[in-house]
Amino acid sequence: MEVSLPEAPLPLLSNISAWYPASHFGAILGPSGCGKSTLLKVIAGIVPHTSGSIFWHGRNLEETDLPPGELGYVPQFSCTQPLLTVRENLTYSARLRRCASTQEMSDIIDQVVEETGLTELQDRRAGVLSGGQLRRLGLAMELTTQPSLLLADEVTSGLDPKSEEEITLLLSSLAQEKGRLVLLVTHSLRFLDFYDSVTILSAGRLIYSADPRDLTAYFNVATPEGIYPALAKRDAGTWAEEWLHLPHPPELTPTSVLDEIESEIARADEEKSSELPSFPSQASTWFFRRLKLFLRDPAQVFLQLSLLLVFPVIVTLFAYRGLPSVRNMAMSADSGVVDQLREALAFTIQSSRIGTLVSGLAMFQVILLALMGSNNSAREVVGDRSILEKEKLAGIRPGAVLLGMTLFLSFLVFLQSLWMTLFVRAVCQFPGNILAQFLPFFMVTGAITALCLGISSWSSSSEQASLGSLYLVGFQLPLSGAILALPDSLGTLTRPFISAYWAWSGYLQTLRDTRFYDLVRSISETPLSSYSMALWILLIHFGLGLAFAYFGIRRSQWR
Amino acid sequence: MARRAHPTTPSKLILSLVIGFLALAGVGAYFFQKDANPFRTVEKLNPSDYYENANSLRGNIYQIEGTILNSLAWNPEKGRLFSIRVTTGDSKNWPLPILIPSSLRQINIQKNQTYRAKVRINDSGILLVEEVQKS
Numbered sequence: 001m002e003v004s005l006p007e008a009p010l011p012l013l014s015n016i017s018a019w020y021p022a023s024h025f026g027a028i029l030g031p032s033g034c035g036k037s038t039l040l041k042v043i044a045g046i047v048p049h050t051s052g053s054i055f056w057h058g059r060n061l062e063e064t065d066l067p068p069g070e071l072g073y074v075p076q077f078s079c080t081q082p083l084l085t086v087r088e089n090l091t092y093s094a095r096l097r098r099c100a101s102t103q104e105m106s107d108i109i110d111q112v113v114e115e116t117g118l119t120e121l122q123d124r125r126a127g128v129l130s131g132g133q134l135r136r137l138g139l140a141m142e143l144t145t146q147p148s149l150l151l152a153d154e155v156t157s158g159l160d161p162k163s164e165e166e167i168t169l170l171l172s173s174l175a176q177e178k179g180r181l182v183l184l185v186t187h188s189l190r191f192l193d194f195y196d197s198v199t200i201l202s203a204g205r206l207i208y209s210a211d212p213r214d215l216t217a218y219f220n221v222a223t224p225e226g227i228y229p230a231l232a233k234r235d236a237g238t239w240a241e242e243w244l245h246l247p248h249p250p251e252l253t254p255t256s257v258l259d260e261i262e263s264e265i266a267r268a269d270e271e272k273s274s275e276l277p278s279f280p281s282q283a284s285t286w287f288f289r290r291l292k293l294f295l296r297d298p299a300q301v302f303l304q305l306s307l308l309l310v311f312p313v314i315v316t317l318f319a320y321r322g323l324p325s326v327r328n329m330a331m332s333a334d335s336g337v338v339d340q341l342r343e344a345l346a347f348t349i350q351s352s353r354i355g356t357l358v359s360g361l362a363m364f365q366v367i368l369l370a371l372m373g374s375n376n377s378a379r380e381v382v383g384d385r386s387i388l389e390k391e392k393l394a395g396i397r398p399g400a401v402l403l404g405m406t407l408f409l410s411f412l413v414f415l416q417s418l419w420m421t422l423f424v425r426a427v428c429q430f431p432g433n434i435l436a437q438f439l440p441f442f443m444v445t446g447a448i449t450a451l452c453l454g455i456s457s458w459s460s461s462s463e464q465a466s467l468g469s470l471y472l473v474g475f476q477l478p479l480s481g482a483i484l485a486l487p488d489s490l491g492t493l494t495r496p497f498i499s500a501y502w503a504w505s506g507y508l509q510t511l512r513d514t515r516f517y518d519l520v521r522s523i524s525e526t527p528l529s530s531y532s533m534a535l536w537i538l539l540i541h542f543g544l545g546l547a548f549a550y551f552g553i554r555r556s557q558w559r
Numbered sequence: 560m561a562r563r564a565h566p567t568t569p570s571k572l573i574l575s576l577v578i579g580f581l582a583l584a585g586v587g588a589y590f591f592q593k594d595a596n597p598f599r600t601v602e603k604l605n606p607s608d609y610y611e612n613a614n615s616l617r618g619n620i621y622q623i624e625g626t627i628l629n630s631l632a633w634n635p636e637k638g639r640l641f642s643i644r645v646t647t648g649d650s651k652n653w654p655l656p657i658l659i660p661s662s663l664r665q666i667n668i669q670k671n672q673t674y675r676a677k678v679r680i681n682d683s684g685i686l687l688v689e690e691v692q693k694s
Contacts, residue, residue, distance in 0.1 A: 045562030065562045329670040331630035331641075347671065393564050496584070512693055518672050533591035540584045547576055556565040 001052030025175035030201035036185040068395025072142030076154040082127030083296040094144035095285040116140040132163030189224040203236035286404025311368040312423035322429035326515040355519035363482040366503045373448030378469035381457040398554040417442040432510040440506030443538035450545025457552025476500035481526035506534030598622040606653035613684035624675045
């Protein structure tokens, strides 16, 4: 098997060939940067290989991938929710990955908790666990589906010697269950006796893959600690060629055949019991987990409440005594020319003042709602990306994630737009149909939230997502033409993409039967769209945002 | 076939989706245009033709869009007579007489307000409003 990148002069992994039996604990060792983690990611399917094949129980994984429940992958970084307890982390993880009744689910969690030694810690929040405890939790989350292939990437790195030994022992015991193959990537040469086999890589080449007891003899060193210095003395290619030309033991021995059979039987049992939950079930689990996380985070609740309550108040500061009344011009032409001109002048001044106020209040509400929308979702995907990637590997459908997120965000959007409509209308005494006024606000908040969700799903960092979302909102006001009219051609070109323009237009259309509408029309050169057209375009923006977000969630973005 | 962890999205799919959304937006825009101008199927009145020979246009139905200038007369049975300024493409202003019948008395007409109306030219050569809305 080979893995190369177009921009890299040398392949990341070259000419790698290894075979592992069932009920086996294998270590992948090597100095930093030798390709250990890449190899594990290739086996998991996270990194595509350039040539060669990976077989699992006789299946080529490029043709038929591992069923989600059959693969457990524990990354080096923590993939737990710090605000949830150990048990909650495990429960949500299990619910996203397998079908089971509440009692069965509870039994599974109990078993996994006991197996990984987390019984005493199950009510403790993940955020306060030590490094070793977090690694245990990471392992436990993978064990909820009882995978027959468990891949652990540097899960013992950075741990104190006692924790490192405990985790290695735990992995060793897990390899004895149900014909499971456990592969651990590590650079540590301690506890070699725990492994059934050791695979050593250097500069992307396979140097050794056999029994750990033969290791020191092969490298002609007194202790395992002498292996890395010995590796450095010769070129990796020379080591690899030497290993290739050695006679290797046959891959199937009577013992390994028995293990394979046992593993096949166990796997068949597992496949029956580890069907993926349905799409709605995964979506509702994601939604309830998100809701719990939101309610557990006082800072987030406080920020949302502050925006919800303060933003409408800011709008009303400009018309807290209500909208001014409009004085109409006399219809008759009986008065003198001077009087008529004086009246026309007064009307123009009034139009300018009241029209600007009404148009500004409408746009101000829209922009603040857009800001709330961007705040709702700018970090929604990117903030949880590592967890999302792992859950996708474990079988969650991107559409279910999107639906779960959309349900949660819909609550925020509904509350924000409803309160803005009601509060500003009540204080400023806006006339018009209340439901008709709520709809453009609801749609624009939803559209901006969906578009920012899309930005979040395509961003590689929270900062990038926040900046992108901020730009999206920042451009709404100048390009809407509500404050300053754009040149005709530019306006025609930009307006279809500016959600704020459609919400502003739609809202002003609800004032059509009032004089306020006429005054806005008299001061604004920007044409207003019809109400139904405004809602339609906002719906399109919302749909585009969701489609954009779906593909962003779906694409692989492992770090 | 790509493995689960690195799914590939065909660019054709994304392209068709974008085209689909644009088409949806276009179709919607076409239908919702009706709301913007409910009289779009009615021929626009050419004020110069009207000025030249109003009698020849009697009985015809047109749409006009203009700004109310003054109230000229009022009769509780016949309705309200206004002068309305219609601006043509060459930026010329044309004052026209427009009669809003008493059946449309609920509409609040104000000076300097712009309206769009479906009118019939009656026997006296006056524009008799059949339907009217703010533009």
